[in-house]
Amino acid sequence: MAPPLIRSLISLSLKKSSPFQNPISCFSISVVFFSASATQDSRSSFSLADHLIQKHSFSPEIAVKTASSLAFVKDPRKCDNVISFLKESGFSKSHIEEALKRKPNLLNSNIEKTIKPKFKIFRDLGFSTTDFADLIAARPSVLSRSLDDRIVPSILALKRVLGSDADVVKLLKTLSWFLEFDLQKTMMPNIEYLKSCGISSSKIFSFLFPYSRFFLHKPEAIKQFVKRADAMGADRKSNMFLHAVRTLSSMSEANLEQKLKLFRKLGFSEDDIKSTFRKTPQVFSVSERKIKEICDFLLIRKNVDVSLIISQPLVFSYSLEHRLKPRLLVIEILQSKNLLTRKVGPATIFKMPEKMFREKYVRPYLKELENVSSMDVVGVFLLNK
Numbered sequence: 001m002a003p004p005l006i007r008s009l010i011s012l013s014l015k016k017s018s019p020f021q022n023p024i025s026c027f028s029i030s031v032v033f034f035s036a037s038a039t040q041d042s043r044s045s046f047s048l049a050d051h052l053i054q055k056h057s058f059s060p061e062i063a064v065k066t067a068s069s070l071a072f073v074k075d076p077r078k079c080d081n082v083i084s085f086l087k088e089s090g091f092s093k094s095h096i097e098e099a100l101k102r103k104p105n106l107l108n109s110n111i112e113k114t115i116k117p118k119f120k121i122f123r124d125l126g127f128s129t130t131d132f133a134d135l136i137a138a139r140p141s142v143l144s145r146s147l148d149d150r151i152v153p154s155i156l157a158l159k160r161v162l163g164s165d166a167d168v169v170k171l172l173k174t175l176s177w178f179l180e181f182d183l184q185k186t187m188m189p190n191i192e193y194l195k196s197c198g199i200s201s202s203k204i205f206s207f208l209f210p211y212s213r214f215f216l217h218k219p220e221a222i223k224q225f226v227k228r229a230d231a232m233g234a235d236r237k238s239n240m241f242l243h244a245v246r247t248l249s250s251m252s253e254a255n256l257e258q259k260l261k262l263f264r265k266l267g268f269s270e271d272d273i274k275s276t277f278r279k280t281p282q283v284f285s286v287s288e289r290k291i292k293e294i295c296d297f298l299l300i301r302k303n304v305d306v307s308l309i310i311s312q313p314l315v316f317s318y319s320l321e322h323r324l325k326p327r328l329l330v331i332e333i334l335q336s337k338n339l340l341t342r343k344v345g346p347a348t349i350f351k352m353p354e355k356m357f358r359e360k361y362v363r364p365y366l367k368e369l370e371n372v373s374s375m376d377v378v379g380v381f382l383l384n385k
Contacts, residue, residue, distance in 0.1 A: 051076045056083055062097045069104035079107040082115070089119060090129030095137045103140035117147050125155065126169045139176040150182065157183040161191060161208065175212050187215045190222045194245075197226055198236045207242060214246050225249045228256075233274035234281065244281035251285065262288055266295060267306040276313040286316045294320055301328065304346055312347045324350060330361055330369065337368055 049067035052058040055076075058066070073079065086096050099106055109115050122132050136142060145151050158168045158178070172178060181187070191204055208215065217225075225248045230236075234244035248256065263273050276283060294316055298304045309315060318324050327349050334340050349357070362369065 048073060048076055048079070052079070055080070057093065058097060058100075062100050066100050066104040066107060070108055073108065082107045082109055082111060085111050085115065089133075091133045091136070095133040098137040099140040102138075103144070106140050106143065109143060115143055118143055118151065121147065121151060121155070126165045127173075131169070131173055135172065135176045139179065142176070142179050145179065151179060154179055154181075154183045157188050161187070161205070171209065171212075175209075178212065181216050186218065189219045190215050190217065193219060193222060193226075194242070197241070199242050203239065203242055207246065211246055214249055217249060221249070228253070229281075232277045234278055238278065240278065240281060244277060247281040247285050256284070258288065259284055262291060266291075266309070268310055272310050276310075280314050280317070283313045283316045290320070291316050294318075294324065297325060298346075301346070308346060312350070315350055318350060327352075327357060327361075333369065334361065334365055339365060339368060 047067075048070060049060070049063040052063040052066060053060060070079070083096060087093075091099075119132070122135070123129075127135070142151070155168060158171060159165065162168055162171065194204055195201065222245075225245045228248045229241065229244040232244065232248075234241050251259075260273060263276070264270075268276070295309065297320060298309065298315070299306065315324065328346060331340075331344060331349055335343075352360075
């Protein structure tokens with residue numbers, strides 16, 4: 001209902017109206033009415049913000065943002081009921097504020113029809129109170145998803161792949177955004193297609209956690225990645241085939257062509273490139289800048305030529321500053337002092353586990369290496385001697 005002042009103005013206007021009424025006066029009344037109405041809506045919004053701050057101790061930022069999204073709410077009791085339910089269900093104030101930061105209209109949800117059924121599904125699945133509160137704080141949109149059309153089918157799909165409720169919980173605790181996708185249209189057909197390519201279920205399972213987004217590509221895209229992997233010479237029977245497909249999924253055809261040109265420029269033949277892709281496809285994900293930096297560093301050494309790089313392409317996946325450079329310089333220092341009884345090749349040095357390298361080439365020669373500890377690269381080892 002319009003405030004008394006506005007009602008009086010409208011009544012006065014109607015009494016004085018005539019066919020020859022001044023349009024400016026009508027305009028003025030309209031301006032007053034809409035201005036007052038906007039002010040009233042604003043007051044209502046700020047009233048809810050004040051309520052959230054005073055009654056629930058929300059931060060002003062969260063309170064104002066929430067109130068601005070719920071400007072149509074005149075009675076704060078519905079919001080109070082949602083907040084009370086969340087608190088009684090084990091949500092902390094920080095959980096609730098974090099959820100509202102992402103989805104302010106959460107406080108307008110229907111507790112019985114929208115919120116409670118989802119709470120039951122996830123608790124029956126095996127989520128603890130804290131884990132579920134963490135999930136909703138990070139992905140409050142889960143509470144607005146259709147239970148029958150999205151959440152339940154997604155959970156069942158994940159269970160078919162992972163095998164148990166416990167593994168589904170484990171995945172969703174770290175990858176809750178999975179519930180925002182229709183897995184029946186992405187992950188499930190992709191998995192079935194990859195199986196038809198000869199990739200084992202266990203291999204697919206091992207990729208699901210570290211490379212989960214890979215399975216959410218459109219099925220048509222996955223088929224194209226497989227086709228490109230075949231063209232690059234990848235062997236479908238090899239354990240590296242899925243690595244090859246995933247690597248190609250992370251780059252455009254133009255980027256792949258640029259990488260191929262770089263390898264050719266470095267001295268790789270077409271057979272070398274295909275062999276590298278079959279054995280270590282992840283190397284193709286390394287940036288061109290890093291590949292060039294590693295080549296520039298290695299190819300100026302006396303005992304390194306391009307044949308070593310071609311035979312050991314995994315070298316491109318190692319850190320230049322924390323693995324290749326310090327290890328090679330340590331060996332060069334020890335060789336220059338005639339401290340090594342036999343020659344050791346760069347390939348052996350680079351592939352050796354960190355602990356073994358320290359035990360074999362650092363600890364026995366601490367004094368000799370400390371004399372050159374001003375060299376930052378050698379200092380990488382001396383810091384943790």
